[in-house]
Amino acid sequence: MLLIRAIPSFLLLGFPALAQDLRPPRPLYSIECGAQFARSASHSSLVKRYGAKNVTFEDVNRPEGEVVKASVLFAKDPDRRLEIEWYDEKKRRMPSTITVFGETNRWIGPLGIKNGMTIQEIEQRAGKPFKINGFGFDVAGAGHFEDTKLEKLPGGCSFNAHFDIEGGLPPDHLERFVGDVAISSDDPDLLTLKPKLWIYTLTYSSPMTD
Numbered sequence: 001m002l003l004i005r006a007i008p009s010f011l012l013l014g015f016p017a018l019a020q021d022l023r024p025p026r027p028l029y030s031i032e033c034g035a036q037f038a039r040s041a042s043h044s045s046l047v048k049r050y051g052a053k054n055v056t057f058e059d060v061n062r063p064e065g066e067v068v069k070a071s072v073l074f075a076k077d078p079d080r081r082l083e084i085e086w087y088d089e090k091k092r093r094m095p096s097t098i099t100v101f102g103e104t105n106r107w108i109g110p111l112g113i114k115n116g117m118t119i120q121e122i123e124q125r126a127g128k129p130f131k132i133n134g135f136g137f138d139v140a141g142a143g144h145f146e147d148t149k150l151e152k153l154p155g156g157c158s159f160n161a162h163f164d165i166e167g168g169l170p171p172d173h174l175e176r177f178v179g180d181v182a183i184s185s186d187d188p189d190l191l192t193l194k195p196k197l198w199i200y201t202l203t204y205s206s207p208m209t210d
Contacts, residue, residue: 029080029106031098033155033202037084043071043092046084050074057092060099063138070099079106087207098157098202103164109200110153119163119195123185126150132195134181136169141195144182157202163195 031037036049047055050073060070060083069089074080081101087094100107103116111125123129126148133142141163145151150159170177170193177183183190 029108031082031100031107031109031202033110033153033157033204037095037098037202039094039156039204039207041084041093041095043084043086046071046073078102079104081105082107087204094207095204096206097204100200101198103196103198109202110159111150113159113197113200115197115200117197119185119197120191122150122161122197126185129184129186131182131184132163132190134177134179134183135165136178137180140168141165141198143185153202157204160201160203161197162199164198165193165195 036046043055043057054074056072056075057069058072058075059067060072062068068085070083070085071092073082073084079102083099083101084095085097085099086092087096100109100115105115108114113122113125119132122143126145128148130146130148130150131144133139133144135141139162143161143163145159145161152158174189174193177190177193
């Protein structure tokens with residue numbers, strides 16, 4: 001390790017492969033707007049990478065009772081499950097939305113984001129406070145990241161998220177947080193409820209609008 005640290009930077013410029021080897025490895029369950037999840041991704045490319053037994057195409061549930069078709073990685077393992085919807089559903093290519101569910105899910109997103117993080121940790125990555133929906137209805141706890149660092153990520157996709165609180169509903173004295181309301185992520189009363197990230201998505205714009 002001491003020898004590696006002693007390598008002058010000008011030598012690394014002459015040996016780009018060596019410089020690349022010294023970069024910290026990406027986590028095994030890493031998701032970003034690129035690599036295997038780039039705009040060019042497809043169901044078949046995921047099968048090649050993760051194996052046919054680990055990639056299925058099935059119905060998945062969405063808010064307000066909607067059911068859509070998606071490619072699902074590790075469908076039977078809630079700690080590794082990942083859902084990918086496609087703009088071209090027939091050919092299963094061009095990802096539209098990539099969804100990560102569950103507080104214990106191991107997939108790590110851009111900027112080190114992962115489910116189970118506090119709302120303050122997400123605010124740090126957003127670079128400023130943002131709004132979330134109130135609790136107790138179909139789109140409860142959904143974040144709104146307009147004009148933050150999470151609105152548009154490298155690679156061309158946007159970040160969206162849902163936050164949850166213990167019990168799903170605030171106590172009676174904080175009923176102003178229930179229903180179709182907008183709450184600032186830095187609201188002191190909200191922070192007493194300790195909201196945590198439990199769903200996040202990466203969404204590409206339609207190829208027809210680019």
